[in-house]
Amino acid sequence: MASSKHTAYEEMIKGLWRDNPVFVQVLGMCPMLAVTNSAINAIAMGLATFFVLVGSSFLVSSLKQWIPKQVRISVYIVIIATFVTVVDYVLLAMVPAIHKELGAFIPLIVANCLILGRQEAFASKNTVKFAIMDAIGMAAGFLLAMFALGSVREILGEGKLFGISLFGDNFEPWVIMILPPGGFITLGLLLLLFNWMTERKQAFVAQVAEAERSKAS
């Protein structure tokens, strides 16, 4: 049982970095790239995903005994889809502008591999508490990544962050950042950065360990 080895807290924070859904697990790439052309969209999408993920993790983990395995996927999907529809309508009612921006990608949260993945890999095997913790962690990690990408793209692409101009009016916008290629390339470079930092970290740890050993012997 996964939870046996970790505390609920660990389950949560692992999503932020060690098992980050985007940088490590490479999941949910589509919304990640499609709606991160501005920080605000990124966050909106992130939050929507957050709600859906936590919600369905809660349901799935609490209903797991009653879901027969042959149809579990279908049932998960129904649950997820329900939450997504809810989000869809709520956003449409509350913030139509943003809803227009995110367009088709709100319904597409259903297909976000991350969500289904967590149900199957975690929620369906763990207690409600752990499931929720895990969901929060993962969703937060996703949100984090979305925000990172979104802000970079908005800053370079329009010289703004959350619509606030940063460099004065005659900043030359990097149009590509808002176009599809910009999404791919920027995320690629972000990942590169992520790998590099992780590597540094490991190298550092290794050095320390080395030092320890040499002291010991």
Added chain:
Amino acid sequence: MNDLVWIFISALLVNNFVLAYFLGLCPFLGVSGKLETSFRLGLATTFVLIITALCSWFLNTYVLTHAPYLRLISFIVVIASTVQFIEMAIKKLSPALFQSLGIFLPLITTNCAILGLAIFATNRGYGLGEGLIFALGAGAGFTLAMVLMAGMREEAEIGNVPALVRGTAFNLIISGILSMAFMGFAGLFSST
């Protein structure tokens, strides 16, 4: 420019599902390592897309007129179940076909391209014919992107890509360059 042709070209090149719409990236990034696999995945996806076009058209015309708010959920349920059914059928009837194509079906049903197609087709109020062409174009476009990507990745695999870059970062960046190249098709047949 004839509408059907435009729909096809647009889905195939100008607004390629993967490179311009960001749909189906998980398989695109994950499974494009082997040429052979990519090609077959492409075919399977095209197949499912066509199924999808049919399902969504059916739902739109016969079911959702009464309850538009069930669009999303009914799409996903119907498509998922149909494909799952087809998968079982293939597995039983032709193990060979299952190994070559069927095996991809679960991967495909849970990806955005499928649902995306359904939703776009509905938003644009495509009829059956347009829907099918759209699906065909999208599938072809997906396959094209997959195959090109796989070719490049196999080449880079035996090349000397720096260890730090290898993996998803690299795949994303070359996808970026590819999508930059595809920008060349922008405005195709719309300027004249």
Added chain:
Amino acid sequence: MKRKDPHLLLQSAPLLRQGMTTPAAMRDVWIALLPATLAGLWFFGLAALLVLLASIAGAVLTEWAFTPKEERAITLRDNSAALTGLLLGLTLPPALPLWMAFIGGAVAIGIGKLIWGGLGSNIFNPALVGRAFLLATFPIAMTTWTVQSGPVEFFTVHASNLATPFMQAPVIDTLSAATPLGQMKFEQTATPLMDLLIGNTSGSLGETSALLLLLGGIYLFLRRDLDWRIPVGIFATAAAFSAILYAVDAEKYPSALFTLFSGGMLLGALFMATDPVTSPVTPKGAWIFAIGVGFLVVLIRVFGGFPEGMMYAILLMNAATPLIDRWTQPRVFGRSQGKGSAK
């Protein structure tokens, strides 16, 4: 240690070498590009020179910065990074802000080459990756063409050239002029062939003088540095395709000659499509590649959104090169065909 003989070397045969080296090949390209480059300077003045230098600097500095110290000596001496910079520079509009040119060079090498593992590993033509990036990033600056200053006002440098980094270039509508292709596409007016040949038209600073580019191409051919199939194939296909269109509607579509001598056609076909690294190695492959480029160029120019399609055509075929290569293995001696890993 006890030993009877001088330490003998063990090297793999053959010990004889033809004498051609990779840096030499790159040097040849420099030489071949020299006339057209000088023409560019003559037509567009000091501004052009600055743009070239900026993009070369961007390329070389990036190469230097991201290669391990021990390899630097080699990778920089093979001239390829600087060549990339030069070729990129030649495809830029003369009035481009220098900082953009610099970024272009950096992207060309960084994303176009080093990511792939350096010289020889890249699949896309680095210079064109750089250009495509610039075009998509700064579309306006990249499509603002200047009339030729000519030798008279050689030393004029456009205000736009000196725009402060990351800031907009001042608009220079006054001396902006549509390229021959721009006029063709948006006003259906063809530029006289003579001007195209000599090169006193507006356009990228290295692409205008058709004759000098041809000269360079011939030099490369004689030095066996480029695969003649590629330019020949491109010209043939493009000419044929546009001839057909021309026959259909001479008002609307450009003539074959116009297609051949306008825009980046020559620079691209002779120096960029022929980049050995990014084009097929097999003879049959070269033909397919060339035909593909020729077709796409006309397709994009005539039916697409951009007045010029050379860059995109080459990049697209670059992407297909690995597949083309593996599907066109030469027929092996004594076999019915070369295997190659089909499918």
Added chain:
Amino acid sequence: MSTQLPIQEKEPSSTTLVAALSIAGFLSGIIIIAVYLATFDTIAENKARELREAVFRVLPGVSQMQKLRFDGEELVVAPAEQKDDEDTIYGGYDDKGNFVGYAIASAGPGFQDTIRVLYGYQPAERKVVGMWILESRETPGLGDKIYKDAVFVANFDDLAIDPQIVTMKKGTKSAPNEIDAITGATISSKAVVRIINEGHAVWDKRLPRPGAEPRLAIVQPESEK
């Protein structure tokens, strides 16, 4: 979890499966409909406002509108709640209820993707009196000028439609049926014009002769304006 496995291993009866699915369906159905109804009014409200704004923008001097539909031979008033389709347009009326003009939606390929345009048309003078982009994915900074660039949009405020609208290079507009293209976005500009021309080609035949336009069915209460 291997401890759980045996539980899952045992074959559940088909009825269980069916039950599970149907129950899931049932519950989600309820949730969804609940949310739908809860948000229905606001959403409808938003939609209506958006539409009205668009129509009022392309038809200056209009204060009331109604949905019109071409039923095959003639243009008839259609109930507001009816779904829009390619046979639907809007009639604009001033506060006295006299007809001002039509707001016609038309779509076609742009530089990137399909552009949907709403334009105001005055059959009496055969003029386009306004243009509004409902939907486009044109390039930010270039193509998006077709709705961000006021000068360009102004082109369509008083534009003769006959023989058809023509795009000219910037600054060369002379005749009443010509517009100035946006430099750097010629294609999007031309696309907009083409889309309007095509829309007109379709509707010109369908519209009743000037003066015979459908009357305003219900005069809307002041508050609505």
Added chain:
Amino acid sequence: MFPISLINKSFDHGVHPKHHKDQTADLSIQRVPFVSRYVMPLGQHIGAPAKPVVEVGQRVRRGELIAEAGGFISTALHSPVTGTVSDIGPHRYIDGNFKPAIEIEADPYATQQLPPKPSIDWQALSTEQFIEQVQQAGIVGMGGAAFPSHVKYSIPEGQQIENLLVNGAECEPYLTNDHRLMVERAETVIHGTEIVRQKLGAKHATIGVEMNKPDAIDILKQHIGERPIDIMALPVKYPQGAEKMLIKAVYDKEVPAGALPRDIGVAVNNVGTVVAIADYFDSGMPLIERIVTVSGPGVTEPANLIVPLGTPIREVLRFCGGLKESTREVIMGGPMMGMPIADLDAPILKGSSGILAFTEQETGRPQEYPCIRCGRCLEACPYFLNPSRLAKLGKARLFEEMRDDYNLMDCVECGACTFACPSSIPIVQHIRAAKDDLRQQKARSES
């Protein structure tokens, strides 16, 4: 570029190295004096090693049988000197490994005369007897592969040799042993050719000689007489001497991959081989010596020598005034296909056509650059392979893929590709390594 064959008749592709032959082309053949110690490896030919028929301490006479064929694809060994067998065991072979060999101490007082033997009346022999004789004479191909000639001559049922092709191309730079042989023993070459032609029942024989040996061509022409033999002057191009290329050049026929020349009715022999046969039938001398070109900038006095087999390379070089100080590498064979030698005590073998010594100048390896896919190697490869790809895969250790998808096994390691490569990538070495690895895997799976 444009296939050369348009200009003059030859095979397609190939390269044009400087031929460096003038150093030795005019030096007539000398004998090296006998030395004290000889080593005769048992497996110096393709096929099964020979089986010793002498034991340590036994006295042997020059030309006496010391080992018999170890099977059909195998051949006999004869003592190159009169002396005593001092050891039978592992000795350093030219490939650097130790291989079983017979070591013979020469008898300093012996007159190294061949025991008088009646010349054999070859006309009287049936083909079978002829083949048997060739095997007993220990004759193998002198063209480099040292393939037992009798195997080549035993044509299976249903096949018929139409043409005998004698290989005087000598396309390897520096080497002039075949050249001198043709010039100095033209009559014997023609004679030997005739013997083999008749015994194989071939209608016609052609001697192919590259145009850079006009003197050889002339002399040979003079000696033909009535015999159905002709001399064909071939354009100078490497690897003209590779048998399949030679056949393409002379008969414009392609030997199918994996097939043998005989499958299209041709037998190919090196000029050395036919001379060895003629000598055996005329004077009864088995294959105990051969002609070796000693050349290259590293040797003091280049020469063409008749060397008894088994002579340590060191002794041969000493006879040529020893190595210059600047020497860095010594090669057995030609510069294109030859094998560098690790230990100068390794002996001259039946297949050793030359010994070359190279200095810094030749051995200073040019800086290796990454493959820029320039395609020059493809333009060079006479077998129309894709060396660029092969090298890349080899570096990545994808040996099976090289074999299955890129015809690795069709490569004859001629080195044309590597010669042409501007990035000086050791393509052939990658190819050899791949073949070696696959060979070893096969052997392992079998054992």
Added chain:
Amino acid sequence: MSEFLTAPAIMTGLGLFFGIILAVAYKLLKVEEDPRLAHTEELLPGTNCGACGEPGCLPFAQKLVVGEVQVSACTVASEDDVDEIADYLGVDAGEAEKRVARLRCAGGKAEAFQIAEYDGFESCRAAAVISGGGKGCSWGCLGLADCEVVCDFDAIYMNSNGLPVVDIDKCTACGDCVEACPKDLFELLPLSQKLYVQCNTPLAGESVTVLCSVGCDGCAKCAADAAPGLIEMKNELPLIHYESGLPVTPKATSRCPTDAIQWLEGGQFVEEESPSENRYAQLH
């Protein structure tokens, strides 16, 4: 309020419809599979995201069961899942007795000398085809690290003496190095077989010692010192008959003039007892 009913009605309908279809299909179209496969797929996340590079979880499971891929390739499964699957498939819980790769050569730079200098592509295989790579002992390790390169578990590193050192903890006895070595120097042996001959030359006496200071010169002292019948001299090399069940003790190594036969506690060539230069001096 008819609407309030349509939704649940339709959904239930759909649920029922597909529930039935799938249930029926499940019964009719059931295909018997390798239970291991079924269970492995069971253990996998089932995300079908393709992140592992395989087209979905089932294909990945198939490859797992036949051992073509590593569980860790799945980025989605948590560490615990990975362990669990690994345990289930017994990937590393292989044989009862742990085996490791042993190197049948101890002649590094310091002990065995080169007769010529290899100058070319840095690979043992490539060197081996160029006159054997120039090492005096043509059976010995070339030290160009092909084994290090091919070891997927980086269990091999080349020590300063130019010999590959196998990390016995990391080594999974996969045999890749055995395959890669052009000189056939690696063999997979149980860790428990401590008495080991680190030499592979069939030469004897002087002709060995001129080439390498730690080569076995076939003196047979070890055979004499070991339990009679345990060690047999074969091709001038000691052959240890572990299968004979005779007692195996370090004593056999006591009189070896070249340390060719070793008593291995753990790995080979552990720094402190790397054979030293001076022994070589003694011999010459």
